[in-house]
Amino acid sequence: MRIRGREKLIKQYQMHKAAGRILELPSKHKGRWHELFGNDNPIYIEIGTGRGRFISTLAHQHPDINFVGIELEHELLGRVGRKAAELEVGNNLILTPADASRLIDFFDAGEVHRIYLNFSDPWPKTRHAKRRLTYRSFLQSYRSVLRADGAVHFKTDNRDLFEFSLNELADDDWKLSAITLDLHNSRWMEGNIMTEYEEKFSSRGMPIYRVEARPYPKREQQGVE
C-alpha cells in the first residue's frame, strides 16, 4: 500500500473510531454487548472482515440483528467504516481491531448467535495449521461463545482449507448442514452476499465451498464413545 493511501486509511480509522463505529477494547463489553447496542437483538460476528463489503451489506439488510466485525489489521477497518457509511448502516454494526484467538475474552458463553468466516487465510503449510481459523482450538473458542443452536457459516475458495475444516468440524462433532462444493451453482446461492474476493475469484469460474456448522453438545459428552 502506498504511504499516502495508508495515511488516508488511518484518518478514516480515527474518524470512525471517534464516531463510535470502531471500538478498541471489546473485552470491556464482554457479557454486556446488548447494553452497547441498546437492544436484545441476536449478535452475529464476522472474523476477518477484509474490506467489509460482506458485513456492511448484511448489517444494512438486517437492522434487527447486531453485527460485530473483527479484523486484525487496524487500517483495514478504516475502509470497512467507509463502506458502512456509504451503505448508511445504522448502529447495529460495530467494528473492532482484535485477534480472533482472544474471542473468549470478548464474548460471554452463549452471547453470540452466529460466526461468519469468509475466505480465511488458508495457511497452507502444515506447521501453520494452528493459525487456520477452523483449527480445533479456534473451534473450541467458537463453541464457548456460541449458543447451542448458533452456527458457524464458513466459505472459501481453497479446497485444501475446506477439506481441513470439514474434518476439524466433524472430529469436534459439530452438526454440519448446507454443505456445498460449488456454492454459486447450488440451491444455497439465494441470499448469498459476495465478498470482494469472492466476486473476483468466482468470476474466473472457480468453485466456492461452503458449510454451516452448529456446536450442539458433543455426542462424546453424552457417553456414546
Next chain:
Amino acid sequence: MRIRGREKLIKQYQMHKAAGRILELPSKHKGRWHELFGNDNPIYIEIGTGRGRFISTLAHQHPDINFVGIELEHELLGRVGRKAAELEVGNNLILTPADASRLIDFFDAGEVHRIYLNFSDPWPKTRHAKRRLTYRSFLQSYRSVLRADGAVHFKTDNRDLFEFSLNELADDDWKLSAITLDLHNSRWMEGNIMTEYEEKFSSRGMPIYRVEARPYPKREQQGVE
C-alpha cells in the same frame, strides 16, 4: 455386451453358484451369517461390486474378515467370481445378486461392521434422487444393519453425488470422518484399493471424493433438538 460374452458370464455365474461362492437367497441367512462363514469374524459388505476387483482384493488381503458382495446385475457376479478365483480368495467372500433396498431383509440389526459404497450410480436427475445409495431411506437401512461403531465408507468421482451424500449423512446425524476432496493426493490414500473405474478415472487427473460415516445414536434422539 456381445451375446457370446454374456453366455460366458452366465456359465461363470452358474459355476460359482455351484461352488457356493454365489448365494441367491441372502434373506435365508439373516442373523445367521456367522454360521455360513463358520466363524465370528466381522462382516463387511460392498453394495454394487461392479467387476469385483475391490472386494476380491480386500477379501484376499483380509482372510480374518467376512465379506458379502451385493450386486443387482446377476451376470456381473460371474465376473466377480472369476476375479476372486484368480486371486485365490478363500471362503470369506460370498457374492449375492440382490437389491440393496432390501438390505434389512438380509441382515439383522448390528450384524454388519462396515458398508462400502464405491462409485455408486449418481442418478443425476432430481426426480431420481431416491435411487442414490446415499439417499436418506438407504441411510436408514444402513443404520439398521450396522453396529453403532460400524461405518459406511463411500467414495465417488462425482462432485454432485458427493455433495448430496455429505448433506444426507449430516442431516441424518452420522458422525463423519476422513473426509477428502482429493483422495489420491491425501493422507487417506495409504491402503486404498482402487476399483477398475477409479483407476481409469483418476488417471485422467480428476479428483476422487471420499468420506467415512458412523451411525452412532442420533443427537435428536438424545433430546438435543
